[in-house]
Amino acid sequence: MRHVRTALVQICLLLMLLVTQGESIAQVGTVVIKKQTDPANSGPEFFFTEPHSLTTNVAGVGPYIATGANFGSSLEFTGLTGMLEVVNPADGCSPLIGFTPGRIAVIDSGTCLFTVKVLSAQNAGAIAVIVVNNVVFPPIVMGGEDAGITIPAIMIGQADGLALKTALSSNPSMLATLSGQLAGNFRLQHGGTGTVNNVPAGSYTVEEADHFFQGYSLTAITFIDPDNGSSANVPGRAATIDVDAGETVEVTFVNSFTNERCQLSPQTDTKTVNSLHTLTYTYTRTGIPQPSTIVQLP
16 A cells, blocks of 8 residues: 555656646747848848846846847847946957956947947956946947957946946946847848747847848838737837747748938039038938938038
């Protein structure tokens, strides 16, 4: 009889384990992101980004809204955690002095390219970079290209950056976690597909950068969503993806060539100012009737 009871207990424990594992597995889903252009097989490489965040282990410090960069590695929803250090020089435009390797560098924006700042921090041993905006406007997605950059970088607003530095001065061992969503920042060509597995159930936003200068505009966002919980904001170039337990959601960004390119056309005359010749150009956007903007280029 004792053996029977032992066997029953073992069976019950096994069933509980299987149920627990099943629940754990079912709490994640899959997101498939696709890119299409019209006409097919045309257009530039399209850049996508997602909201990022910065949290700390100090009460009242964060979370802060952040943006990513179209260079370096991506931050996924798993995030990256480390100690912070404000760099010297503050703008990171020259080799860092006395930086502690293995930390997240906090750098002010301005003076030089974002890629210069991040590469400078990487060369000093930083595992990631937080760029603090030097103007009151919201953080922007940092542009630039440098294949040598392998660490992630985010930008936070000016006020949030000041609060973070103030807290760090009195909490030098403070830990910060930088995180993105899904695949962080990424690029797709026409027909390109990005698949993200083991996505925790929840709502995620993916934005496509404005490709007006390449002559393309976003014309549609389509979904294959089992429960139709996802939504599109074409004017805002954003897709809100609703991931439920165990499901796969597919979103496709469709761009069309509109020939709405920026052009500079010279006027017929020139002007002389203080013995220096200045050409006057007209900035036009073809395909859309609108007043031209006069830009003077010395």
